[in-house]
Amino acid sequence: MFGTGLGRYAQNNPRSGKERMEEKMTLIQKRIITLAIVILAGIVLGRLAVRAVLNLLVGGSMFGGNFL
Amino acid sequence: MWGFLYAGAFVAAFAASAVFKMKYNPLGKKYTVAWSDSVGKIYKDLVYGKEEANKFDLYVPADTGKESYGLVIYLHAGGFTTGDKSGDADILKWLCSKGYVAAGVNYTLRDEAHPDTSVYSQSMEIKNSVPYIVQEAEKLGYKLDRMAVSGGSAGGCLALLYAYRDAVESPLPVRMVFEAVGPSSFYAADWTSYGLDQSAEAAATLFGIMAGKEISADMIGTPGYDEAVKDISAFMWVTEHSVPTVCAYGKYDRVCPFESVKHLIRALQENHVAHEYIEFPHSGHGLQNDNKLYKLYMDKVEEYLDRYMDS
Structure with a gap:
């Protein structure tokens, strides 16, 4: 059923190899951006975790003063 | 596959960031000395009293050509129950590199073996150590004619007591005190x-x-x-004759409660004692969240040393 539906779609919406290539590049770009966001989140949370632990031990605020 | 990559990247970034934050020294290399005989010599575990802990380390500068030298004592932290002078080697080396004779002094810690030890008895041991430090320095060829006392946390408390309570009986004129997060009330x-x-x-x-x-x-x-x-209670000994003071406290300090600091600052202000009080608005006992202010604290320490401890 799906194969038939897809086949009909492809028939009605033919795409060139160039268009398919552009779609693929966009997916990779999205993945790289996601990876960058994940890394950034790791960096931020890593610093915050250390700050949180030190604050628990000796007192301190979570924000303000040093950058994270 | 990308899921694993995201997870791995997150964990790696998290770990690297945490390690970097833990190891980062806000003062950089400014107060780190590449120690060698050309800077000075260290004499360890010199005895000043009959208690086992009554020992001090002496850091003497390589330049032996001066007529007289200033002594800076730095007292270690540790809640009056732990700690050792060896933990302050970096600051003692730095002080020595500035041309001072520097001394790290141990005192009897309150523990199971010493249940009668008190902050008072510790302060008296520090007081008794100074003549021995002077004597030992002179034996090594360093005539001392002035001193500063300093410390952190418990050491800060003891430094303030020596500076305000004991300076009148000191064998060397006390020129200033600097300390961080030491309880004074x-x-x-x-x-x-x-x-x-x-x-x-x-x-x-x-x-x-x-x-x-x-x-x-x-x-x-x-x-x-x-x-x-x-x-x-160091603040009770502050008078108009008390020595110039540099002190630092964290607003979120739960170890040396921040509320206890106001008595010292008020005493310094009311007696018109030259002082620099640096308040760390986001930090606790470690002064760990206000790096710019930590740099300011050390700048002020240097400024006061240059102003009051130069011969």
């Missing part, structure tokens, strides 16, 4: 982080131990209480 109402504002008995017990005296709960809040803790 012991009022139950201020020590809320320990719950002492809620329990007069607990306050009397703890402060009695620290003062080395019998303090009862009904003494709290009376003139008799002030008298009992005076010997360990």
